[in-house]
Amino acid sequence: MASSPVDIHLFTDAAPSVDFGGFYQGRWFTSTWPPQVLEIPHASASSALFELYPLVVTASLWGKEWSASSITVHCDNEATVHCINKGRSHSPAIMPFLRRLIWISAFSFCLPEVQAAGTRSRPFANTGTSLFEADIPVNHPLKTLLDASLNSIIQAVSLRTLQSYLTAWESFKSFHLPFNIPFPDFSVLTITSFISFLNSSKNLQASSIKGYMSGVQFFHKLIFNSRSAAIASSQTFMLIKGIQRTQPSRQDARQPITLDILTRCISTLRKGYHSKHVDRTLDTMFILAFFGFLRCSEISTTSTFNPLTHPTVSDLSVVDSETMSFSIKQSKTDQNRRGHFIYIFNLHSPIQPYQTLLAYLHFRKSQTKTTSDPLFVDESNRPATHFWFQKHLKAVLLLSGIPADHFSGHSFRIGAATTAAQKGLSHSQIQALGRWTSEAFKSYIRSDRSIIREAHRTLISKII
The missing domain is CATH 1.10.150.130 (Tyrosine recombinase, N-terminal domain)
Structure with missing residues (x-):
């Protein structure tokens, strides 16, 4: 618990071309940039990163003194403030330092009282130098290996967790x-x-x-x-x-976009919903989201576009005359970024998934300079965001004669699982198609009233 609204004020600053420093209660430090920062590629070395690094150093130096305190950090970089408050960043260069800052916050600020509790009840496992405190001298022969251990440990727990x-x-x-x-x-x-x-x-x-x-x-x-x-x-x-x-069970109110609803939405787009660019983009996103059992986050962005994590033109490709593939770089169940390929086959269908994706790929390649550009962009040529996708989805649903209140970007994934179950696919097949690592997929399958009606019809016919 904080003893007052603000107990501690920290001041840090950074000059990317020179050095950085910090000030805390009459004490200060300054240093030139270490190799781990200087070696970051220029394209990834943002001002937010340079402003974040001094905060990590400050927490490493004095964090043990901040237990049970409220801390105000004075920073003149809005992007740095945003990623610290959110606890995450889409920049791979920033994430290691942000992880380290939160890790230090967790253990430097909380560990002193935790260790004291350990001595009251039974001996603490590490009565000497603690792996989490990292309080060994800089010139200690194991310092480099300790830092390597800490960096690996940090990766074991996600920031949100x-x-x-x-x-x-x-x-x-x-x-x-x-x-x-x-x-x-x-x-x-x-x-x-x-x-x-x-x-x-x-x-x-x-x-x-x-x-x-x-x-x-x-x-x-x-x-x-x-x-x-x-x-x-x-x-x-x-x-x-x-x-x-x-406790009353909370029903998931989100409705599935089944194959029938998808077909109606695609028809609305192809008749002319918005501009040619928007119609073609949404057409492809809808088809890919449904047949790929995709989460909205796997085809759109929520913040600054990052080609290392968000879909790019190079992620959609032609495998052969019968197959196209879409590469998912990372997802909710793939935090280690092993990646996964979604395949769309050239099969007979009124909405022509294969032909739609192929035409869109040619369309985007004719517009872009490099294959690392965003795969999906809005009418202003900016990366398609989650909000943009949801807004147009609801509008298309309404124009298709479907109430849009309980539909969201996740409805494609729910609808794909529901349709797969209705078509008789096994649970293991549905789990594999949706890349579920548990049986959570079962909660995605909705029972349509028409299916139940047919089941009743079957029961009645057998009785008669």
């Missing part, structure tokens, strides 16, 4: 205060009471409570190098299950 864990940990800490419980207490009594508190006072759903428990478990493993027996206990499991049963 780490941020959610920190939220859970702060909530767990706050829970101790009014009850005068020494922090952190991992007894069954405290853990189950915390869960009931989250349910009754915070009105959290069981699924959210499970996420909080994952966060608390994460920090327990860091303190004791083992899982919490209380969190994994039968009592805790039954408590969460009981909460889940008492």
Whole structure:
């Protein structure tokens, strides 16, 4: 908990061509740029990166003094402020430093109290130099290897996950205060009471409570190098299950864009919905989203375009006269960026998926200078954003005579799974087509009333 609205003021600045520095409570530092920054390609070395790096250094130097404090960082770069507040960036050059900053925030600011708790209950696993504190001298023979270890550890937890864990940990800490419980207490009594508190006072759903428990478990493993027996206990499991049963289930209101709806939307586009450019772009995006079981984030952007993560002209290609491929560089289930290929085949269909993609590829190549340009662009030749895609999708649905309220960019993925199930594809086939790594795909399959009607008709005919 912060002792006041603002406890600490930090000041940093950077001159990309010279050096950087920082000031904190009468102390300061300045340095020339290290090789790890200078070696970043010029195209990726943005001003946001240069402004972020001094903050990482500042947190490394003095972060251990900031536990339970509210910190204001004075920065004159809006892009840096944005990526820190969001906790992520689409720039591959910025992400390692942003990860390091959040990692330092998690362990430099929280670890002192965690280590103190470890000594109260049982010995802390690393009573000497801590891997997470990284407090060995710069000239230590293992310093380089320690830095390498830290960089690898940072990659093990995504920024969003780490941020959610920190939220859970702060909530767990706050829970101790009014009850005068020494922090952190991992007894069954405290853990189950915390869960009931989250349910009754915070009105959290069981699924959210499970996420909080994952966060608390994460920090327990860091303190004791083992899982919490209380969190994994039968009592805790039954408590969460009981909460889940008492809460009304929330139905997913998103509607599927099935093959029939897709066909109607494509027909609207080909009759002339907007400009020729917009119609052709949406036509291709709709078809690719449906037949590729794609998430909206896999064909559009939410921030600055990055050719290393967002779709480019080179990602759509002709394999042979019967096949086209689309490369997905990364996705929700592919954080390691192994990549995945979606194939569109030259099969007979009224909406002609193969021919549509082939024509669009020729169209985009005639417009672009390099194949690293965005694959999908709006009427102003800017990368197609999530908002732009959703806006036009709803407009096309309305023109096609379909109420658009409960449709979104994700409706293509839901509709593809629903259509596949209706066509008799097996669960394993649907899971493979949608690149699902769990059975979550089952929640995407919707039961259409016409299908149920036909099933009833079959039942009646058998009875008669």
